[in-house]
Every structure is written in C-alpha cells, then in structure tokens.
Amino acid sequence: MYKSVFTKHIDKRIKIVKNKSALQTSYLPEVLPHRSREIDSIATIIASAFEGDRPSNILIFGKTGTGKTAVMKFIGNELKKEDPSGNTCAYIYINCEIVDTRYSTLQNIGNQLIMDFEKRIPFTGWSIDKVYAEMKNIIDEQNKVFIVVLDEVDRLVDKSGDDVLYHLSKINEDLKYSKLSLVGITNYLKFTEFLDPRVKSRLGEEKILFHPYDAQQLGDILRARASIAFEEGVLEEGVIPLCAAMSAQEMGDARRALNLLRVAAEIAERSGDTSVAEAHVRSAKNKIEMDTISETVKTLTSQSKTVLTAIIYHSKENKTLTTGDVYSKYNELCKILGIPVLTQRRITDLISELDMLGIVHARVRSFGKAGRTKEIELSIPQEICDMLADDEAMKALKTYKPPSQTTLFK
Ligand SMILES: Nc1ncnc2c1ncn2[C@@H]1O[C@H](COP(=O)(O)OP(=O)(O)O)[C@@H](O)[C@H]1O
Ligand SMILES: [Mg+2]
CATH class of the missing domain: 3.40.50.300 (P-loop containing nucleotide triphosphate hydrolases)
Known part of the structure; x- marks a missing residue:
C-alpha cells in the first residue's frame, strides 16, 4: 500500500533503540558511575x-x-x-x-x-x-x-x-x-x-x-546508559565489552565509547537487524574513523590540500617519495589552480603538519654526506583521496586539460 516515499522505509526499519536521547552525549544521566x-x-x-x-x-x-x-x-x-x-x-x-x-x-x-x-x-x-x-x-x-x-x-x-x-x-x-x-x-x-x-x-x-576511565569503568557507564536506551536482549553479549575495550585503548574517553555504541546501533537498525552484534561495533569504529579523517581533510587549507594532492599523485607510482618530488608536483598544481607557490621550506612544514594529523607518514632519512631528506608515505584510504579530488578547492584539476602540444610540422 503506497502512502509516501517514506512508508516502506519506516515499515522496514525495526526500531531497536528505545530511547535515542540516552545515547546522545548531551544526555545527563541521574547516576554517574565511578x-x-x-x-x-x-x-x-x-x-x-x-x-x-x-x-x-x-x-x-x-x-x-x-x-x-x-x-x-x-x-x-x-x-x-x-x-x-x-x-x-x-x-x-x-x-x-x-x-x-x-x-x-x-x-x-x-x-x-x-x-x-x-x-x-x-x-x-x-x-x-x-x-x-x-x-x-x-x-x-x-x-x-x-x-x-x-x-x-x-x-x-x-x-x-x-x-x-x-x-x-x-x-x-x-x-x-x-x-x-x-x-x-x-x-x-x-x-x-x-x-x-x-x-x-x-x-x-x-x-x-x-583520570581517564579504564575498560571496566567504561563498561559500567555503557551498561547504565544501555539499560535506558535499549530493550532487554537487544545488545548481544560481547557488544559492551568490545565498545569499552576499544575506547579504553584509545583515550579512556566516555564520549567516544557512547558514540561507538550509538553508531553501532544505528548501523544495526539501518541494515534491518534486530540486535546489535560485535560486527556492528567494528563497522561503527571504521565509520567513525573515516568520518574523522574526512573531516580533517575537508578543513585543511587550500595550500595543504594541494600538497596532499601532490603526495597522492606520486603515491600511485609506488616509489619512495621525497620532499623534492612533492615540491615539483606541488609547483605544477599551484599553476593550474592559480594559487601562490610557497617556498620549499614552507612545504616541508606543511608536510610535517599532515604527518602530525596522521594523514601522511614522513620519515627522515640521512644519506651520509649526501644530506638528509624526508620519505613520505600516504596513510589515508582511497575513499578519502577520491573525496579530496572532488573538493571545491581542487576542482580546477579535474577540468584541466594540458595545453595541446604545438606540433612542429603542419
Ligand atoms: N561516570 C559517568 N557516568 C555516566 N556517563 C558519563 C560518565 N562520565 C562521562 N559520561 C558521559 O560521557 C560523555 C562525556 O562526558 P563529559 O562530561 O562531557 O566529558 P568531559 O567534559 O570531561 O569532556 C557525556 O555524555 C557524559 O554524560
Ligand atoms: Mg566538557
């Protein structure tokens, strides 16, 4: 029976979260364990x-x-x-x-x-x-x-x-x-x-x-919240311990632990499952990580995005990448994008920043008398590279056609 475009989605979705607000970080519980x-x-x-x-x-x-x-x-x-x-x-x-x-x-x-x-x-x-x-x-x-x-x-x-x-x-x-x-x-x-x-x-x-919470404390906090958010039996046994262990390993941050549980439940709900399983927690962790990286990449400056694009370009070649390689590609890209070209020294700094953000991995190598250089590797997945290619700041690269070769002979 057709009512609207929403009908079939509403009917199909089995609600497994009884009280969504209890999983929001703004929710203030009546008791605060630990x-x-x-x-x-x-x-x-x-x-x-x-x-x-x-x-x-x-x-x-x-x-x-x-x-x-x-x-x-x-x-x-x-x-x-x-x-x-x-x-x-x-x-x-x-x-x-x-x-x-x-x-x-x-x-x-x-x-x-x-x-x-x-x-x-x-x-x-x-x-x-x-x-x-x-x-x-x-x-x-x-x-x-x-x-x-x-x-x-x-x-x-x-x-x-x-x-x-x-x-x-x-x-x-x-x-x-x-x-x-x-x-x-x-x-x-x-x-x-x-x-x-x-x-x-x-x-x-x-x-x-x-102090940061340990896994056992996070487990207690999550269990208290889960008893408000879910009907009995909706969470499979390993779910809370897994959320707690993953979050304790990171920072002992209760906000992250709650987010992980919330996203896991959303994934389960969206895929039409009737309970939340450990597999949902793993996908949730993946999704949260991807969202974080993509947010970081989106908020980079145009200069950093250009440097990153230069690194991505080279990383397809499978060779060890030096600052010099990145710089020459960066130069080329700046001209196409019509943005100012910074000095190699500044680019070295921007690469270090990308390294600190976990987007690339840069190692200093010394070659004895030949001096030192950085070896740069990309540490983001392909989806994020694709997203950057579609970014507003990089758009000119997509439509760019190299000037047609002037032929010597007519
Ligand atoms: N002991 C606790 N018991 C229950 N929930 C907690 C506890 N500690 C933190 N939370 C929840 O974790 C989230 C983050 O806590 P918050 O107080 O915002 O951390 P902070 O201010 O230290 O960054 C909030 O949703 C909060 O309700
Ligand atoms: Mg706070």
Missing part, C-alpha cells in the same frame, strides 16, 4: 556555601570525555535540590567554547541573573568597565553565594587572555553582601602554566584531577 569520589570532593568544598562562607575556587583537570562537564552539571542539579528557592546559592554555567571574550563572559554572567529582558546587558556597545560594574551590582544585590562554572576555560584564555579571570577571581574584594566562587574546567593539564601567577594561585585554590 565518579562518586570526585563528586564528593567537589561537594565538600561547595557545601560551605550553605554555611554562608565562600567556597574555595576549584580547577578541574582531565582529558576529554572523563566526565568533567557531566559532573559539574550534576552538581548544579544537586544544588537546586538542596536549595530549591535559590535563596542561598546560585549556580551559573558558562561554556567558554561559545562565550569566549571578556565582554561576553561578564555579560553572560550578568544576564543569567537579570530576569527583566529590558534591563539585560546588551551584546555590544558598553565599555568593559560598565559591564563589569553592572554584573557586580546584580551579584551583590542578591546577597548569596554564586558558583560560576567556566567550562573549557582554556578557550577563554586562548582567545582573550587571563584578564577576565583576574577580575572574576578578585571580585570578592568588591562585593559587600554576596560571595563568588569560580570552578574552572579544562582538558589541558598544563593550563595554569600560562596564567598570571596571581590568577594561577587564586583559581587553583583546590585542584581536582579526573
């Missing part, structure tokens, strides 16, 4: 807010996917449970990946507290001093303890310096009634090395490190 120690350490510090004291500032370190954001959001919810009216304590969360300037940080903190839309701090136009003064007044008026979480705080410092941290960390000197504590979260273990020493000591009054 983080009770970290939650407890943070809670002991913040608890002093309920005795009217200013909790110490906290700096949370840990690699990506170790649950830092999830834990701080969990703490935010717990604060609301303890103080439903919000009379004692206010929780303000800022994602510095999005809010990354001095102005927007102060404005954002202020506006989270201003309910009257008319009175909000405008997006631009005020002086920094005025924004700071306004934000400080609103905070002080409310007479309570503020917990200000700056997630991915290194982004803010990268983009706008540590000035705003300096002012926020000494704001208590200007406050009469309220108190403010900062919780900075960062993936970079060396974050504080680049801070002004005063900011460093104020922000790092307490430091908490989140």
Whole structure:
C-alpha cells in the first residue's frame, strides 16, 4: 500500500533503540558511575556555601570525555535540590567554547541573573568597565553565594587572555553582601602554566584531577546508559565489552565509547537487524574513523590540500617519495589552480603538519654526506583521496586539460 516515499522505509526499519536521547552525549544521566569520589570532593568544598562562607575556587583537570562537564552539571542539579528557592546559592554555567571574550563572559554572567529582558546587558556597545560594574551590582544585590562554572576555560584564555579571570577571581574584594566562587574546567593539564601567577594561585585554590576511565569503568557507564536506551536482549553479549575495550585503548574517553555504541546501533537498525552484534561495533569504529579523517581533510587549507594532492599523485607510482618530488608536483598544481607557490621550506612544514594529523607518514632519512631528506608515505584510504579530488578547492584539476602540444610540422 503506497502512502509516501517514506512508508516502506519506516515499515522496514525495526526500531531497536528505545530511547535515542540516552545515547546522545548531551544526555545527563541521574547516576554517574565511578565518579562518586570526585563528586564528593567537589561537594565538600561547595557545601560551605550553605554555611554562608565562600567556597574555595576549584580547577578541574582531565582529558576529554572523563566526565568533567557531566559532573559539574550534576552538581548544579544537586544544588537546586538542596536549595530549591535559590535563596542561598546560585549556580551559573558558562561554556567558554561559545562565550569566549571578556565582554561576553561578564555579560553572560550578568544576564543569567537579570530576569527583566529590558534591563539585560546588551551584546555590544558598553565599555568593559560598565559591564563589569553592572554584573557586580546584580551579584551583590542578591546577597548569596554564586558558583560560576567556566567550562573549557582554556578557550577563554586562548582567545582573550587571563584578564577576565583576574577580575572574576578578585571580585570578592568588591562585593559587600554576596560571595563568588569560580570552578574552572579544562582538558589541558598544563593550563595554569600560562596564567598570571596571581590568577594561577587564586583559581587553583583546590585542584581536582579526573583520570581517564579504564575498560571496566567504561563498561559500567555503557551498561547504565544501555539499560535506558535499549530493550532487554537487544545488545548481544560481547557488544559492551568490545565498545569499552576499544575506547579504553584509545583515550579512556566516555564520549567516544557512547558514540561507538550509538553508531553501532544505528548501523544495526539501518541494515534491518534486530540486535546489535560485535560486527556492528567494528563497522561503527571504521565509520567513525573515516568520518574523522574526512573531516580533517575537508578543513585543511587550500595550500595543504594541494600538497596532499601532490603526495597522492606520486603515491600511485609506488616509489619512495621525497620532499623534492612533492615540491615539483606541488609547483605544477599551484599553476593550474592559480594559487601562490610557497617556498620549499614552507612545504616541508606543511608536510610535517599532515604527518602530525596522521594523514601522511614522513620519515627522515640521512644519506651520509649526501644530506638528509624526508620519505613520505600516504596513510589515508582511497575513499578519502577520491573525496579530496572532488573538493571545491581542487576542482580546477579535474577540468584541466594540458595545453595541446604545438606540433612542429603542419
Ligand atoms: N561516570 C559517568 N557516568 C555516566 N556517563 C558519563 C560518565 N562520565 C562521562 N559520561 C558521559 O560521557 C560523555 C562525556 O562526558 P563529559 O562530561 O562531557 O566529558 P568531559 O567534559 O570531561 O569532556 C557525556 O555524555 C557524559 O554524560
Ligand atoms: Mg566538557
């Protein structure tokens, strides 16, 4: 029975994921296995807010996917449970990946507290001093303890310096009634090395490190999520241990582990299977890797894409490739593409960058007196090479026809 082009696909697809959102990384679970120690350490510090004291500032370190954001959001919810009216304590969360300037940080903190839309701090136009003064007044008026979480705080410092941290960390000197504590979260273990020493000591009054998860811990996290996401029996036995083992081997990153499980379930669903098997996990891993490489290649600059194209061109010849080989082909391609030709030295740097990104593999070889050179090998699959050939920046190469040979004899 024909209804629309979608009908047959909808009917054919057997839904094996009961609750998709539970596998999304933005989902905040009610329990966070293997983080009770970290939650407890943070809670002991913040608890002093309920005795009217200013909790110490906290700096949370840990690699990506170790649950830092999830834990701080969990703490935010717990604060609301303890103080439903919000009379004692206010929780303000800022994602510095999005809010990354001095102005927007102060404005954002202020506006989270201003309910009257008319009175909000405008997006631009005020002086920094005025924004700071306004934000400080609103905070002080409310007479309570503020917990200000700056997630991915290194982004803010990268983009706008540590000035705003300096002012926020000494704001208590200007406050009469309220108190403010900062919780900075960062993936970079060396974050504080680049801070002004005063900011460093104020922000790092307490430091908490989140360790990567091991395979067993990832397995527990996945099992907790899977029980919400899937009906019983949908996951074959080896699936969670495999996802956990693969992700533990990489970084101990719970985000990757969850993604792997989600993509595996999507693959199973799309191929009309009724359960998720280890084979689906393997395809998922492959797909995620391919997506990552293709994203990396897509976002290269035109110059790097040209260098990579030169390497791909040569790699078909099956000989050892040197920087010189790449450079001469690169020169030729630049002329066809109509882009500036960089020096060989710059190209050597770009090749090293491609090496760091895992797109090519470059080895330095020395030949005694003859000097040193790099041997370059491609480390991406054919699909990605094909994708690059279709890239907007490389399009001119496809339509290019070498000028017809001028013949000497007519
Ligand atoms: N202990 C845990 N229990 C359950 N889910 C977790 C746990 N740790 C991390 N997650 C989940 O893994 C994903 C990544 O965690 P996140 O807190 O964003 O990591 P980080 O901020 O350290 O990069 C999120 O979806 C989060 O809910
Ligand atoms: Mg985070």
